[in-house]
Amino acid sequence: MMESISNLWSIPLLVIIPMLTAIIVNFLYDKAIKPISICSAIIILIISIISPYGYHWFTGHPAFNPDTLLFTFNPNIFGYRLSLEFIFGPLQHIMIVISSLILLFCVTLSTIGLTKRQGPYMALLYLLFMSSVIVIMVNDLYHLWIVVEIGSLIVVGVAAASGTSISHKAALKYAFFSAISGAGLAVSLALILGLTGFANISDAIIYLRQFGIGDMATVLYIAFGFFVLSWMYAGGLAPIHPLKSEVYGASYPHATVLLQVQSKLMLVAIGIIMLRLFSMLPFVKEVMIFLSVITMMIGVIMALIQVDFRWIIAYLIISHSGLVTLGIGLGTQEGLVGGIFQAVNDIIYMTILLLCCEALFYFGGKTSTKEAYGIAKKSPFITTAVILGAIAAAGIPPFNGFQSEIILIQACLKEGLPEIAVLILMVSVTTFIALLRGIYRIFLKPPELQDQDDSNVDLPKVLIIGIIIFIILSIIIGIYPDIVLRFIIPVVKEVLLI
């Protein structure tokens, strides 16, 4: 009986279209860049919306079933797949749709904001999007390692493209660290490969479940340590947060939107892979919970004492990454659902805040609480939007942040960890305080000097439309969380069963 390989058509397109756009855009004149990049972003959005679910197998090996000793191409049959693979499932669907929607607005904003050397910058944005798409679809160690390494190099490039000396320093520090953690992930890959012999993660897990680890547990522990290192690094968890927040704060705000999307997706993807590979070892979940608790508290405390609005948001992104990883580290169904849902919500409300921060650049570019005054008089719309974004980030009911935080709190209480529930509440309250400090000084406080110019500033329409769309999305998800949860819950059940 001959079965044919049925690779999904949309997965290669989702990877290749950003790559091709990045290559083409490099060689174009400034006027041609805008239509081509916007068209490409729209095509990616449409593909990600209409795509069916499926697999992409790189080598085209048939899967091997050890029970019947037969080879098959049907992915639903239990067996060793023996191949490098990408998955496009419900989780990938929702994540890629949201991030390509964000890509559309970021790309349009960057064509308006930047005047010179647009091409390479646009290429970097597209490659950043590509890395975040790949990392959520990946199901083998080889591509995981490549995408973490290349994704970090692109982050370095985006941070350095901002052009200030702070951003160059941030990029250099991040690049040095990327070298160390990339080497660590390669070592971890080598250890898992030596232990199981499979590069496909599903195969490695099946092997570990079937044959156990025996006296080679130490090797798996060290692999886990290096995995955690790259996890911390890719998502900016606790010891790395000074470098990652510097990267967030030093880039342009519209680039930071894509940077935070990438790091959230990396946290979710690597976290789920860690949970699947290592959850049989003792103390693994505890380590993950410990890291995320430290991250969310230190992030929010550091956000309180910042003076620059960009850096306040940068540390809050770090702090809310802690909430995401906390859900994944709990390892229960509620925890995982809450963590992944928190990642989605986080991407949306941080996008609102960062787009408002981008709007500050059109009012003279001052984002420090010491320098900027009275934006509310110049633009009531942006002020309303940033307050709504702060409310969403703090987790107040009509917005989306509430829904995921309540799931996380319930998961913590169910696990018997009420202290962590208290800490989550503290984080959401302190988020509001930290944001309101900045918002009051920059937006609401009247200018001290009367002779400020009252010249009208025209905000780009894309910025306003983007903010409105994401606020509406935030409210819709806040009222009907099921439209996201129905994508997440089947994936979580699958992860916990395997």
Next chain:
Amino acid sequence: MIELSSSFIITAYIMLIAITIGAIAALLQKDLLRAAFISGAESIALAFFFQALLAPDLGLTQAIVGTVLLPGIIILGVFKTRRTEED
């Protein structure tokens, strides 16, 4: 089949020593240009080690990349900045 294993293990011993000396010497040099050249020499030793470890294709790649490309990039950096290390 020719037995190459005995000759390879001698190569491996020599290259282990060469790699160790090369790595440490490259980092102890005050002259950055010389450090770049010594790291290139270390790459040659590594390429021979790859050969001994049954990966001649990687040996070829490492020989080209490690002796021409990487020291080239570093030497470019040295020429654009400064040649000696500050105290």
Next chain:
Amino acid sequence: MTSTETIYERLKKWLDKFVIGSGYTSITTGYITGELQFLVFIIVLSVFFRIFSIPLAIIMLIFITTFALYFAPVIKDVEKENMNDLNRVLFWMVIYFAIIIAITLWGG
């Protein structure tokens, strides 16, 4: 000398430690909030010793609370430890890595 004055003066002195530059600014409120946050964070973390035994948790709670109150403005040290110095971050990374490996190996 009444007791209220001394308490007020003590509080004033304690608050003055947060002031950077001239006068109370919005940064000062941030520092004070951060200080209280950090205190509560440490106290809540110390409650975690209840997993091992409840008397130990009570002892640790009292001990850590006194300790944190004794070194009262710790927020500046926290800020200094979270500075973006490359070597400091690398140092903390090595410490974390060692702790993770030690805990997991001990657990197995």
Next chain:
Amino acid sequence: MTEITIQLLGFIAATVLIVVGMGGMLFLDNLIKKVIAFTLLSDGVNLLLVALAYIEGGIVPILLPGMSISEFTSRAALVFPAGIVLTNIVIGVSTTAILVALVIMLYRRYGTLKASVILKGERR
């Protein structure tokens, strides 16, 4: 007393390179030296992967004429780590290029290569 094989020597050399590279990246002050230390670290990881793929008494994974498939699969060194190493060499070159470019840019601004001056922490 385990027998000393090429694989063991490879692991030792990889450990030496990784330790020296990590130490150099952590403790050396000069930025160019840090970059050189990174290349050593990357070489060490490559060597670790290649030594992992080695099979004692094996052959180079090339299917020569007159060799049966079963003999090839039982004796050839593993191919997959070689693919990883090839990728790692390329990624190492691009990382080095980016690092050197950033170092040159920072040197133009600060006039020094000392990491303790350029990369020291600062309050924002």
